[in-house]
Amino acid sequence: MALTPEELDRRKAHFWTRTAQYKSLGYDRLVAPAFVLDAAGPLEGPLLDLGTGMGLMAREASRRGLEVVSADIAAEDQQVAAFLTDDPAIAARIRFTLADGAALPFPNGYFGCAVTMDVLHHLADGAAVLKEVLRVVRPGGLVILGEFSAEGFALVSKVHSGEGRVHPEGPVTLDWSRGFLSGLGAKELALREGHLHRAAVLQTPADAGAPPAFAALDRRGLFTAMDVFAKNWLAHDGCWFLAAEKRYGLETAMELDAASWRLFAAAEARRIMEAFSIPHGGGLRALEQALTYRMYSFINPYRVEWSEDGGVLRFFMEACRVQETRHRKGLPDFPCKVVGEVEFETFARTVDGRIEARCLHCPPDSEAHGHCGWEFRFSRAAPGGAN
Numbered sequence: 427m428a429l430t431p432e433e434l435d436r437r438k439a440h441f442w443t444r445t446a447q448y449k450s451l452g453y454d455r456l457v458a459p460a461f462v463l464d465a466a467g468p469l470e471g472p473l474l475d476l477g478t479g480m481g482l483m484a485r486e487a488s489r490r491g492l493e494v495v496s497a498d499i500a501a502e503d504q505q506v507a508a509f510l511t512d513d514p515a516i517a518a519r520i521r522f523t524l525a526d527g528a529a530l531p532f533p534n535g536y537f538g539c540a541v542t543m544d545v546l547h548h549l550a551d552g553a554a555v556l557k558e559v560l561r562v563v564r565p566g567g568l569v570i571l572g573e574f575s576a577e578g579f580a581l582v583s584k585v586h587s588g589e590g591r592v593h594p595e596g597p598v599t600l601d602w603s604r605g606f607l608s609g610l611g612a613k614e615l616a617l618r619e620g621h622l623h624r625a626a627v628l629q630t631p632a633d634a635g636a637p638p639a640f641a642a643l644d645r646r647g648l649f650t651a652m653d654v655f656a657k658n659w660l661a662h663d664g665c666w667f668l669a670a671e672k673r674y675g676l677e678t679a680m681e682l683d684a685a686s687w688r689l690f691a692a693a694e695a696r697r698i699m700e701a702f703s704i705p706h707g708g709g710l711r712a713l714e715q716a717l718t719y720r721m722y723s724f725i726n727p728y729r730v731e732w733s734e735d736g737g738v739l740r741f742f743m744e745a746c747r748v749q750e751t752r753h754r755k756g757l758p759d760f761p762c763k764v765v766g767e768v769e770f771e772t773f774a775r776t777v778d779g780r781i782e783a784r785c786l787h788c789p790p791d792s793e794a795h796g797h798c799g800w801e802f803r804f805s806r807a808a809p810g811g812a813n
Contacts, residue, residue, distance in 0.1 A: 470538030477545030481507030561642030578622030
């Protein structure tokens with residue numbers, strides 16, 4: 427609902443009264459936004475001002491010639507902020523937008539920079555908001571966080587308590603936010619204090635080959651992406667085999683498939699060990715860990731069993747997407763045992779050369795029922811080693 431002209435005039439008068447009160451106590455709220463922005467140096471727009479308030483930050487950024495989008499969930503605050511922006515030249519560069527900071531209506535990488543000032547301590551879910559800020563700021567752009575210092579919080583709390591009110595201070599602090607953004611790959615460039623504020627400047631991660639759409643995904647989104655990649659990977663393997671079979675026949679296609687898996691299984695094992703710090707020669711425990719990180723784990727459910735003495739590892743795929751697809755089409759099981767023997771033996775020996783693999787069941791075995799099981803143990807010829 428739009429505020430009446432009388433209400434807007436009343437709130438404008440209150441703003442200037444409060445501004446004078448703060449200044450008499452040593453806090454110039456008209457200067458503080460410039461201090462926060464100065465911490466970052468030259469800025470590239472457009473600038474996201476997250477948390478409009480009375481429009482102080484939006485107007486300061488506009489004075490610097492930046493195009494500004496000022497977002498807030500409080501419609502009345504935005505009306506007052508727009509009313510206080512009485513310089514037409516400054517107002518022309520500001521777009522006030524109603525938006526939830528945890529679900530910003532802007533595309534990935536839309537802004538050159540973003541700033542929050544005295545907003546963090548009002549947030550209930552800082553992680554969701556800061557992830558959105560990273561998403562909408564282009565790779566290598568700046569995120570500027572300004573919050574009251576301890577002295578600033580004390581002054582504001584004193585003013586509020588004098589009116590019988592409590593100034594809220596939620597769980598999200600500047601230091602927590604700095605750590606959270608750093609954990610997402612942002613690099614802190616500056617931290618300064620003055621004008622009863624602390625200001626931190628962080629640079630969003632540069633695009634290192636990951637499109638912003640993936641860089642901004644949450645945990646659920648990343649798992650969805652991994653699932654899609656895994657299924658596409660498997661589909662490509664199937665397309666490759668069908669093309670080889672059509673051109674060369676089944677027997678030659680199977681030979682080529684085995685040769686391909688011998689190369690791929692070794693490369694896959696090496697990359698998994700490097701990515702997850704799995705030691706080469708780490709025995710059956712290392713193999714168990716490496717097996718669970720294979721792309722197959724996103725496609726086929728599996729289980730792991732150990733012998734009582736810990737000397738034998740058994741790995742079972744409880745279902746197989748390839749075989750289930752064939753069954754739906756009325757086709758018999760694909761006879762993948764000969765290829766699987768090459769694949770699992772190569773993978774295991776790449777992890778630890780002492781390990782040998784044995785197939786327990788795999789199509790076309792009658793007891794396989796569309797899935798497979800494998801057993802791993804140290805080769806009898808290998809010198810003793812820990813599991």
